[in-house]
Amino acid sequence: MAALQKLPQRRRLIRLCFLLVVLWEVGARQMHYSVPEEIDKGSFVGDIAKDLGLEPPALAERGVRIISRGRSQLFALNPRSGSLVTAGRIDREELCAQSTRCLVNFNILLEDKLNIYSVEVEITDINDNAPRFGVEELELKISEMTTPGFRIPLKSAHDADVGENTLQKYELNPNDHFSLDVRSGVDGNKHPELVLELALDREEKAIHYLLLVALDGGSPVRSGTSRICVTVLDVNDNAPIFTQPEYRVSVPENMPVGTRILTVTATDTDEGYNAQVAYFQEKTLGETPEVFELESTSGDITITKSLDFEDAKVHEIDIEAQDGPGLLTRTKVIVTVLDVNDNAPEFYMTSATSSIPEDSPPGTIIALFNVHDRDSGQNAFITCSLPENLPFKLERSVDNYHRLVTTRALDREQFSFYNVTVTAKDGGKPSLSKDAYILLQVADINDNPPTFPHMSYSAYIPENNPRGASIISVVAHDPDSDDNAHVTYSLTEDTFQGAPLSSYISINSDTGIVYALRSFDYEQFQDLQLWLTAWDNGNPPLSSNVSLSIFVLDQNDNAPEILYPALPTDGSTGVELAPRSAEPGYLRHPEKKLPREFKKCKEAPEKLNR
Template sequence: MLCWMLVTFWDAVSGQIRYSIPEETERGAFVGDVAKDLGLHAEQPSERGVRIVSGGRTQYFALNAESGHLITAERIDRERICGRAGKCLLSCELIVEDTMKLYGVEVEITDINDNAPSFPTEEMELKVSETTAPGSRILLPEAQDSDLGTNSIQSYQLSSDGHFSLDVQTGPDGVKHAELVLEKSLDREEQAVHTLILTATDGGDPVRSGTAQIRVTVLDANDNAPVFSQPVYTVSVWENVPAGSTILTVKATDLDEGVNKEIKYSFRKITDKASQIFRLDAKTGDITAMGNVNFEESALYEIEVQAQDGGGRFDKSKVVIEVSDVNDNAPEIAVRSLFSLVAEDSVPGTVIALIKVRDPDSGKNGEVTCHLQHNLPFTIISSSSSYYKLVTDSPLDRERAPEYNITITATDKGSPPLSTQKTILLQISDVNDNAPVFEKPSYSAYVPENNPSGASIFSVRATDRDWGENARVTYSLLEGEGREAPLSSAVSINSETGAVYALRSFDYEQLRELRFRVQARDGGSPPLRSNVSVRLLVLDQNDNSPHILHPASPSDGSTGVELAPRSSEPGYLVTKVVAVDADSGQNAWLSYQLLKATEPGLFSVGVHSGEVRTARYFVDRDGLKQSLVVLVKDNGQPPLSATVTVTVAVADSIPELLSDLSSLSAPAQPQSGLTLYLVIAVASVSCVFLTFVIALVALRLRRWRESQLLDSSSGTFSGVPVSHFVGIDGVRAFLHSYSQEASLTAGSGKSQFNFPQSNYANTLTSEQTCEVKDPFLMAEELNVSNADQSSVQ
């Protein structure tokens, strides 16, 4: 522990340098090469933050930042600063800020002979009785010289006079006292006044001297001198003693009578400073404090007092005034070095400031302790007797506290204690320790399809708790995995504002949802990043018209025809219009409407089903060919629609139907080469099939004749399948399969097919379109002889 304390103290005060200069040196005079003595010549002291501070109120020294020389900043008067002290030392501190090291510098001020000896008064009056015996001694006032050593008073000389001589005595303290010695008796009647010149000379180079005129008045006999009650008077006073207070009374007595008994008190030896503070009453001997008795300026005053009677005889005594300290000075706080900006990632123990604390008082009144306010991440530790270090105590966080007002309180141990506060503003510099944070954990945005290219869709926003460049957030898009087209072709983002723009128009039918990620990156070094998921939903618009699947538009020149028996009941299902809409939601809700019909009121269309049904019974005036225009409309705003023409063939008998089907043919249109080939192929197959049918009919007629079944004039047909497609003259008609009963009757030399009106199917067997690959052709008319009574199925 002792070693650690020594190292700590040595770190705070790493060295002690002493120089010596004579007093009265002019301002700017060279004192010493501090940079060389401290080994700082590798670089200029200004680059290392070397500066000098003085502990007193007056700055006597300065540091040349370029040369590193210590020079005088003021004219130095040794006597004014140190008085009669044997050694006069001025101290200051040298601080190297880059290493936070402290060096003590002491400069000894040597005395020069700049003060001449002087007497308290230029004229002194002495009264000597004529009865004074030869050899009597008269103590003369001492000359004052502020210089020390050989520069102080070394000798006294007295002008020649036959009655007096001068004897110089050296006291225990080395001070020389001059005494006037009566060499022969005085005769007042011969000479009443003797004038002498006393000269005090110092030992300086050059020699200085001072003179005083002594006027000796010869008096009548006075054989008793005054005597003080004490050779030394000692008194102790508080430094805050009120002005005008009597602190001491000196008393002397004289056994003479009359004028020779009247005593007059005076200061025989007193300093200039003490003469301004204390006053001696010449009659009473009371010593009063007239000025401020300050312990910090002087703790002890020594004064010589003199009591002189009316006959010129006198006595002297010494007065010692001890000043007791009062806790009247609050501690002083001086910040020697300060880092006003500290990074938030500074480790605990980082030095913030170097602080010096002093109290001019003494004893307990001058003992000072320092502390900080609570709940701060700092502490103050003692570095030396009067120096403290302000250091970090825990990690700093600029986002929680960007700056601190650190109040340092210095309190002494006086009664009552006095304290001083000093506030230091410390700013915390930012470190990039916070990543950007988005306002939402994920974003969902909606954009209608067919949006204009380049339009803003929505915005993302991220904030960063850091400051300055560390808090500047830029945005970018991140490509997703498994995407057919690059994300950059669909959307873009403003790197500064976070606004997302559509680079193209979206189609709900092609793209319903787009997922991607947005990255926010701050401007720190190294930068910090954060990502957020974005889900972009494309909203459907009514931009697709209904598409009719059935009945399909003919592509080969044929006309689709639906079959409705003339004997159908109301509600008979003729066909069903099937349509789809590529949109979604209500934009895809379809409704059906009969827009136009050959016979109004004959057919109806289901609003939601699209089923085409008979609305009433057929009558004779109803034509064989009925054209219906069906409107298919969606529920969008505005609604879109499509129309389809449905051709319905109405017939009671197949011959009638076959004979009139030719009239249902669509207008002739130029046929392509492919259509011609198809017609030829169908005709060839039809001829072969017709020949087969005729041969089969002839064969069955022959068997019938042989079986003697000619008496049967009618036959029941069952399960006659009608082809989905009946090709007539190159025209394709769309038919559905129905189960019908038919009978062949003979009469009037002509056979007929009759369709009974019983239990017709009223629903379609399938909603899907079927195509018969082997259509058959039927003869427009079948003539059967009554005699033959032939039957045909």
């Protein structure tokens, strides 16, 4: 009873071990490395040979190579050391902008087994960019009636680095009237604000010059500066205020150029010139050409360039509202681009064969290819299919790789080639598809012997024929190709009337024409029976036999000869007396015998008629 209770526990333990093995094998196909940006070409990244469980010389022997899709080659394999090295200068900001993590993914292919391994390389940031302001000098106008504590948003600096290497803090040169406060926005960025600490007096000092410094957290620290010119005015104590601290809008990527997607609005409680609000789009250094346009008086935002979800999924627009004297406030517009199914699947043929022997076993790999759709979600879900009634099937591998393999033995004599169409279809509505064509030649093997169209042949030849006379032509057909279909003929060795059969008959090995090697005499023999053999030129060669009957036709080549009575040898006239009792049909003397030839004529008179 105790043994029966332990049995389910053992089964659960076996299942757990099997699951752990499967998970280990899946994880083993993913390799992760890390390398800092801007290092020299040829710098070590990771030991590929070790992680694949191979010795460095085996990389070339097994055809290990890097395959990547739609991107310049950033890494290479060192065949001597078996390590992964950089193929050139790598700029993290160029690859990933300000993403927190910068990952480069590609695949390692083992050509001999057509195995695919995924490789992920993280490009870490170095402090190679200093903070930079969009403008070198900022002009501000502040009313002298402004009370201490009044805040003025300043232009932010931009640092292309990430983490500790990006912008960390701002500093303001010491002065009596202003201090600096830094606030973090909803996007996590730091925004400097100029704080009025002491009331201004235009008559005392009409212009204040300040220096704003932006510093990053790298080692050594990098910095950027912006000059601030503050002009003191008499009145205008209210800055414009946006109706929302942040605007969000979603737009499909196929929205036409010129479409208005949003209107931002800011109000100013001042009057007259001090309440006139204008809108400006804040520029960021290194930014690509604007996709949107902001109308300065209305706040309308329109599309000026076609959107592409595959290039950018989110656009952030920093907008400033500035009143007449120059007070400003800012807001952010976040435009989310929605994907539409505007990209058909794409094929990347990794390996393909153009010819396959017809005796290849089922499961032979014809091609390895990858399919990719630049869309996302259901629009990027790809299914591949083949036409029906073909001796092939598709096997899906990792990372959208597919193998085209045979499902049964091929027959070149039935189909000498296949033009295989592979169709990749995405899951969009309506779906898009693309075809790839693989031309496969079926190579011949010598699997068919030559075949005669008849099971036996008969031929007739008159006697007294000239030597070398053609008797008959036989032809055998071989459905194979090239040397496997090249047929030669031979005569089976035998004897006839004590002499080799080849002394009577010969056959042309190329044409199959049978010739007589001597003049035949009907009175010596009336027929010949022989076997012919057809061979192909395969390795090993195949053959078949056929029987040939040659009949000799009689010609009138012999004059009649009197056999009886015989003429006397002394020159006299021979006389033969018949007795009176002789009956009709009496022919010879009772003591004399008829010659053997005469007997034959008497027994078979019909032969004389021939």
